[in-house]
Amino acid sequence: MWTRTVTPRFGDIDGLRHINNCMLPIWFETAREPFFRLFHPRLDLDEEWRLIMARISVEFVSQMRLGADIEIRTLVKKLGRSSVTLYQEAWQDGVLGARGEAVVVHYDFRAKKSLPLPDGIRAELEKHQIEEGDSRARSGRFAKERNPV
Amino acid sequence: MWTRTVTPRFGDIDGLRHINNCMLPIWFETAREPFFRLFHPRLDLDEEWRLIMARISVEFVSQMRLGADIEIRTLVKKLGRSSVTLYQEAWQDGVLGARGEAVVVHYDFRAKKSLPLPDGIRAELEKHQIEEGDSRARSGRFAKERNPV
């Protein structure tokens, strides 16, 4: 699991005086930094970048607020041939605020085709994988219980 | 269908010289304005706001760029007792760039419980509903065909 801390900004609040939903994809991207570094250790954009986003989703579990730091946790949910599904959570004051997934693909932008995950990176990713039995591995169960829908 | 046009900004571009994935949730929120106005005609934040986001997702279909406007189309995919699932697309140069969903709930923030959709608003929402047979009604099929995964 990778963790990153973000401090909510006055402007991250919206008309409801809670964190605006659009901040979560932004914070989750911030927290993918150590994941990106497995592929591009120096995050050097002059290198040929080899990652493309295929899909993101966020479930809003409880409202987050200004005035307390937020911890973003990132785990690997699924490893495909060329894609990685990341699972991410945002915690504030010991409460799960939001959780989401991001499907990122190892990709050759010139040839316009996906590339297999290199073995060394795959091994590294496996260390961050959600373990079986972990409630986070079950699809969306927890969130359903707490979402207001 | 509601439509809104956004002009990509220089800073909306990311290290890949394409529109950053985090812009899509932002643009989709912008394009939900006419939907919000059904519930809050003047978008007056001094009124008691009655909408809460439960879930958002975005699939990235093809890369978007600086230099051409983007049309955001918003339709109603599903009407629940108290929730609305919106379906949204971003088009640039006649090409689908991204599509997503947003689950929004009619909600009483004080009582902390969902509220049924008022009949008048439900009738209005039905006018914007995806029609049966529309490819957009099928779950994620189209995106799978075009995504690089």
Place this chain on the structure above:
Amino acid sequence: MWTRTVTPRFGDIDGLRHINNCMLPIWFETAREPFFRLFHPRLDLDEEWRLIMARISVEFVSQMRLGADIEIRTLVKKLGRSSVTLYQEAWQDGVLGARGEAVVVHYDFRAKKSLPLPDGIRAELEKHQIEEGDSRARSGRFAKERNPV
């Protein structure tokens, strides 16, 4: 004068239920699009880009809100050998909400030195210049009268 209209987004509001100050630099950048196009007609990032930001400033004159479009007006305040000072205003409901300046420099990123403004572009920029006697040409006077300081 170039004009652009932006629709405030729910998430553009901050804890004070007004437009967050950080949105203004973003909207002003959006509104510089026609200015950028004088130098890069297609805004093609594969071309060698020749503009660099040197300075921005924003004065907040009156609070802006959700629920009404905002018009951004952009004028040329000053033309140097290689730099352009743009003057920009944000109007909502017929009231000036904010005004700012941006100093943009015609610049060779490889040689790391400024470039003279090409004559054709200079002539075009002169058409958008603030006229003498215009209150906007006076430095910051108007804002001082209305600012709460």
Place this chain on the structure above:
Amino acid sequence: MWTRTVTPRFGDIDGLRHINNCMLPIWFETAREPFFRLFHPRLDLDEEWRLIMARISVEFVSQMRLGADIEIRTLVKKLGRSSVTLYQEAWQDGVLGARGEAVVVHYDFRAKKSLPLPDGIRAELEKHQIEEGDSRARSGRFAKERNPV
């Protein structure tokens, strides 16, 4: 001096593959958190908020990049009766990337008038004041030397 560290995000980069200018006002707002807490210790938005932004400015000194943290330093430049001028810098890899000022006013939003700075807060602010002789106290000199204008 207050300091805060931000990690640039992939989407903070723009078409020039450097940090987009609009990120600086955002990061500077983030870094004003300890300043805000002098007035509102818990940053509780249900309290009556008493700070309003009057002006921000940013000078871009050298380009910042993805891949290295950025330290934001915040100092008090000037104390008025009711206003505080903050001076802020963004440093990456030991190089000054940008510097700016923010004028914040102690303000009663109901009465629509400025409020004197409370003595206790003024004393606290004085501890963070730029000292005489400090190059940062000189107006814009340093930036001029390094700006590409």
